[in-house]
Amino acid sequence: xxxxxxxxxxxxxxxxxxxxxxxxxxxxxxxxxxxxxxxxxxxxxxxxxxxxxxxxxxxxxxxxxxxxxxxxxxxxxxxxxxxxxxxxxxxxxxxxxxxxxxxxxxxxxxxxxxxxxxxxxxxxxxxxxxxxxxxxxxxxxxxxxxxxxxxxxxxxxxxxxxxxxxxxxxxxxxxxxxxxxxxxxxxxxxxxxxxxxxxxxxxxxxxxxxxxxxxx
Amino acid sequence: xxxxxxxxxxxxxxxxxxxxxxxxxxxxxxxxxxxxxxxxxxxxxxxxxxxxxxxxxxxxxxxxxxxxxxxxxxxxxxxxxxxxxxxxxxxxxxxxxxxxxxxxxxxxxxxxxxxxxxxxxxxxxxxxxxxxxxxxxxxxxxxxxxxxxxxxxxxxxxxxxxxxxxxxxxxxxxxxxxxxxxxxxxxxxxxxxxxxxxxxxxxxxxxxxxxxxxxxxxxxxxxxxxxxxxxxxxxxxxxxxxxxxxxxxxxxxxxxxxxxxxxxxxxxxxxxxxxxxxxxxxxxxxxxxxxxxxxxxxxxxxxxxxxxxxxxxxxxxxxxxxxxxxxxxxxxxxxxxxxxxxxxxxxxxxxxxxxxxxxxxxxxxxxxxxxxxxxxxxxxxxxxxxxxxxxxxxxxxxxxxxxxxxxxxxxxxxxxxxxxxxxxxxxxxxxxxxxxxxxxxxxxxxxxxxxxxxxxxxxxxxxxxxxxxxxxxxxxxxxxxxxx
Numbered sequence: 001x002x003x004x005x006x007x008x009x010x011x012x013x014x015x016x017x018x019x020x021x022x023x024x025x026x027x028x029x030x031x032x033x034x035x036x037x038x039x040x041x042x043x044x045x046x047x048x049x050x051x052x053x054x055x056x057x058x059x060x061x062x063x064x065x066x067x068x069x070x071x072x073x074x075x076x077x078x079x080x081x082x083x084x085x086x087x088x089x090x091x092x093x094x095x096x097x098x099x100x101x102x103x104x105x106x107x108x109x110x111x112x113x114x115x116x117x118x119x120x121x122x123x124x125x126x127x128x129x130x131x132x133x134x135x136x137x138x139x140x141x142x143x144x145x146x147x148x149x150x151x152x153x154x155x156x157x158x159x160x161x162x163x164x165x166x167x168x169x170x171x172x173x174x175x176x177x178x179x180x181x182x183x184x185x186x187x188x189x190x191x192x193x194x195x196x197x198x199x200x201x202x203x204x205x206x207x208x209x210x211x212x213x214x215x216x
Numbered sequence: 217x218x219x220x221x222x223x224x225x226x227x228x229x230x231x232x233x234x235x236x237x238x239x240x241x242x243x244x245x246x247x248x249x250x251x252x253x254x255x256x257x258x259x260x261x262x263x264x265x266x267x268x269x270x271x272x273x274x275x276x277x278x279x280x281x282x283x284x285x286x287x288x289x290x291x292x293x294x295x296x297x298x299x300x301x302x303x304x305x306x307x308x309x310x311x312x313x314x315x316x317x318x319x320x321x322x323x324x325x326x327x328x329x330x331x332x333x334x335x336x337x338x339x340x341x342x343x344x345x346x347x348x349x350x351x352x353x354x355x356x357x358x359x360x361x362x363x364x365x366x367x368x369x370x371x372x373x374x375x376x377x378x379x380x381x382x383x384x385x386x387x388x389x390x391x392x393x394x395x396x397x398x399x400x401x402x403x404x405x406x407x408x409x410x411x412x413x414x415x416x417x418x419x420x421x422x423x424x425x426x427x428x429x430x431x432x433x434x435x436x437x438x439x440x441x442x443x444x445x446x447x448x449x450x451x452x453x454x455x456x457x458x459x460x461x462x463x464x465x466x467x468x469x470x471x472x473x474x475x476x477x478x479x480x481x482x483x484x485x486x487x488x489x490x491x492x493x494x495x496x497x498x499x500x501x502x503x504x505x506x507x508x509x510x511x512x513x514x515x516x517x518x519x520x521x522x523x524x525x526x527x528x529x530x531x532x533x534x535x536x537x538x539x540x541x542x543x544x545x546x547x548x549x550x551x552x553x554x555x556x557x558x559x560x561x562x563x564x565x566x567x568x569x570x571x572x573x574x575x576x577x578x579x580x581x582x583x584x585x586x587x588x589x590x591x592x593x594x595x596x597x598x599x600x601x602x603x604x605x606x607x608x609x610x611x612x613x614x615x616x617x618x619x620x621x622x623x624x625x626x627x628x629x630x631x632x633x634x635x636x637x638x639x640x641x642x643x644x645x646x647x648x649x650x651x652x653x654x655x656x657x658x659x660x661x662x663x664x665x666x667x668x669x670x671x672x673x674x675x676x677x678x679x680x681x682x683x684x685x686x687x688x689x690x691x692x693x694x695x696x697x698x699x700x
Binding site for chain 1: 427
């Protein structure tokens with residue numbers, strides 16, 4: 001298999017477009033669907049790089065990504081949506097035109113800070129930095145807790161793919177521990193979503209969370 | 217072997233605690249105290265071995281150098297006192313009906329796992345493993361913050377989880393960029409340790425290291441509680457059970473700061489040290505000033521102590537930023553702060569048990585209702601603010617004199633902030649302690665577990681303020697050499 005610029009750039013472009021899409025959709029099931037696609041793209045990219053470079057660590061990383069992010073995480077989050085009928089994510093702080101402008105600015109910023117990267121991955125890296133900032137923007141712009149959780153997970157997708165493209169090959173033990181950390185995080189975040197819903201009856205941070213201010 | 221034993225002790229304790237039944241509930245308490253005592257013994261042995269020049273490691277992934285040994289030293293000492301305090305504190309909560317056996321069991325399981333993660337973070341030999349274990353401290357402690365299940369605790373836990381996770385993801389990116397720079401420089405190992413990274417430091421790409429260090433500082437700095445990434449900290453510290461608040465403030469913040477210092481030691485060999493110095497001084501002075509100002513408008517004494525921790529972290533960052541004697545003083549400051557802040561939180565915990573509130577306005581006449589706790593709390597406030605003969609006085613003077621040479625403006629700003637923090641402590645401390653107590657509040661102290669924990673840490677603090685034992689000084693000096 002030949003790994004050329006277009007293969008990596010294509011993967012990075014898909015991951016970036018999906019991160020952008022996550023900022024645009026309102027329906028939670030669609031949000032999860034985009035996250036599954038993004039994780040699947042990340043896993044595929046890891047497999048392709050692993051096979052091409054003969055790096056076993058990347059193959060493990062791809063496999064673990066597939067199991068945890070494409071398999072386990074969506075099941076957990078999907079159950080929550082069905083259980084509490086939270087089919088639509090909450091509103092955002094910025095209107096759509098403003099959000100798009102902010103995303104355009106962060107994407108431009110990504111190209112500025114990654115200008116020094118050279119090599120076969122040079123065109124993919126700014127896109128992955130942009131993915132990271134898009135995911136971060138999703139978290140801070142949305143009121144819905146599910147969007148925030150998916151923002152963290154999408155950000156993590158961007159970081160994993162970026163690090164792999166920058167040439168980080170790790171041992172299986174380390175890959176496993178990173179994946180384990182993330183799996184536990186997903187579990188805890190899902191438990192938190194349940195607890196928040198039981199406590200406040202909504203899963204929207206702005207409406208639910210004013211208790212601390214009152215108790216200060 | 218010793219590191220394996222150190223890590224196995226809390227792990228086994230957590231497993232055994234999960235199996236304890238209602239009839240055996242005392243096992244949870246005595247198990248925690250015994251386990252913590254064993255950890256102190258292991259840590260002291262590790263410390264002496266490190267001082268004698270031996271390599272103390274469990275594998276290539278876990279290794280205690282002087283900095284790691286120093287960190288696990290204060291984790292274990294504060295941990296032992298926190299275990300004792302937990303026993304007394306939870307017993308009273310159970311008596312009052314606030315919590316039941318299941319919550320107590322849950323508490324001790326998470327308590328041990330929290331320590332496992334902190335020890336592992338302190339002795340991680342690799343940047344990536346450091347990130348994993350620091351993230352693990354977040355995961356292990358989040359349900360301790362939501363322990364009481366109140367709405368505010370849930371909100372605090374959520375903020376803690378999300379803000380720290382995002383921060384640490386940026387830290388993860390920074391760590392990976394460091395590793396990527398090492399790979400570019402020809403590191404052949406797939407498992408890159410701190411030693412490998414340091415040995416390659418002069419050949420790393422300077423621009424990449426600059427970007428990486430910024431991500432690390434913002435990421436791990438979120439966990440340290442640097443302003444402006446701090447919003448999770450006062451909420452989490454004020455909602456967690458008191459022994460956990462003490463651990464979060466006194467111990468956990470330092471673990472993340474040590475992570476930053478390890479990266480900084482590499483970055484300074486690659487790029488001009490003025491870069492990291494400027495960033496640390498910037499975050500340090502902003503954290504110090506902002507936290508001090510917010511301390512003045514506090515209505516909750518746990519939040520007051522939490523903001524005081526941000527203030528101290530900021531001050532330490534200034535010391536570390538200045539380097540040299542400032543870094544040595546900052547390491548001692550870290551130790552003193554870990555001890556005295558835990559004392560303050562534990563003493564405040566006795567106020568909470570007696571008055572049932574964390575609001576400053578509702579605590580009156582504590583000196584007559586809780587004479588021992590209140591006296592130690594008052595003296596502790598003065599000592600934490602840096603009044604002689606507190607060790608903090610000497611570390612603050614040392615850092616300020618270094619700051620004066622570097623920038624008189626910085627030194628003056630820091631000095632004013634420290635004086636303001638002292639004034640805030642005096643204002644709220646006197647209000648809580650010296651007015652007339654409410655008639656319905658019982659007088660006297662009978663909870664010997666909580667008193668013993670406070671007395672132990674207070675005693676250690678006073679002793680090492682007056683005289684630093686030679687081995688301890690050598691250990692801190694060796695630790696300072698690693699981060700200079």
